[in-house]
Amino acid sequence: MNVKGIHHLSAMTGDVQGNFKFYTEVLGMRLIKKTVNQDDTTAYHLFYGDERGNPGTELTFFDFPGIGPAKAGVSSISGTSLRVPNDKALDYWTKRFAEKSVKHEPVTEFAGRKVVFFEDPEGQQLALVSDEGNSGVAAGVPWENSPVPAEAAIIGLGPVKLTVRKPETTVAVLGLLGYREKSRVPALVEGQEDIIVLQVGEGGSGAEVQVEPRNDLSAAGPGKGGVHHVAFRIEDKEELMAWIELLNQFRLPHSGFVERFYFRSLYFREPNGILFELATDGPGFVTDEPFETLGESLSLPPFLENQRKSIEAKLRPLHTKRS
Numbered sequence: 001m002n003v004k005g006i007h008h009l010s011a012m013t014g015d016v017q018g019n020f021k022f023y024t025e026v027l028g029m030r031l032i033k034k035t036v037n038q039d040d041t042t043a044y045h046l047f048y049g050d051e052r053g054n055p056g057t058e059l060t061f062f063d064f065p066g067i068g069p070a071k072a073g074v075s076s077i078s079g080t081s082l083r084v085p086n087d088k089a090l091d092y093w094t095k096r097f098a099e100k101s102v103k104h105e106p107v108t109e110f111a112g113r114k115v116v117f118f119e120d121p122e123g124q125q126l127a128l129v130s131d132e133g134n135s136g137v138a139a140g141v142p143w144e145n146s147p148v149p150a151e152a153a154i155i156g157l158g159p160v161k162l163t164v165r166k167p168e169t170t171v172a173v174l175g176l177l178g179y180r181e182k183s184r185v186p187a188l189v190e191g192q193e194d195i196i197v198l199q200v201g202e203g204g205s206g207a208e209v210q211v212e213p214r215n216d217l218s219a220a221g222p223g224k225g226g227v228h229h230v231a232f233r234i235e236d237k238e239e240l241m242a243w244i245e246l247l248n249q250f251r252l253p254h255s256g257f258v259e260r261f262y263f264r265s266l267y268f269r270e271p272n273g274i275l276f277e278l279a280t281d282g283p284g285f286v287t288d289e290p291f292e293t294l295g296e297s298l299s300l301p302p303f304l305e306n307q308r309k310s311i312e313a314k315l316r317p318l319h320t321k322r323s
Contacts, residue, residue: 070226136204
């Protein structure tokens, strides 16, 4: 039973077409699956990633039209980072962000890595993190048709920041998943405790979680620009069933086994209220579409296929076919 690192992270948008445009045309990520939220099939679920959506590269979005902005606060996933190959790539991105009018900060250093903090058009809190000198969990493979050159391309998910009021309880649950403390970095806000940096498995930025203690904030609120949950990588269904038994032993309430078709899952909330998922590495996203046309049409898992007509009737148009 070994958590390998970050599997994917799921956020929220209120503008699905604008979201597609930003993440594919500005950030150069590949839309590798256009499907629906299996718990609310009136909403799209978009998966962006490397060339085939390898585990550890997937940033996903639920589309909720008309949703208001997220409220920053505790009990939230407050920062999402995306890996790029090296420090030089960050110089490319600061120029690109200036040209594309993307709100961003200059290159800086945080938790031992060069980073560029930026926002998407809906206020999603993001960072590009350099892989220079990084080791541990391997990065993904850039898509050859990306508008961003391979030497600067986004190659996976980096550290995820959790903002909580009681860090010891979140750290304890992460410890159950195999996370161990790596270091501590000074708080971003004066008067607050140090941020606790933890890693799991092989380590490296693709296996890192940063726990930020804050006693000056109220609870976060969901909305566009906010994050819904973070998923951690495990090997297969057999291991997932073992995790279910372990969570039962610790009396942690959970969803039980959930079939997502592209992977298998288990959901639970850690004591500060953040939603965690354990997700298997497979079967993957090339199970129901050719590699060449991933994300171009609406994909539905087999157990929803018989509802395709009614599902499509409730979805607003989203044009993702590439020229």
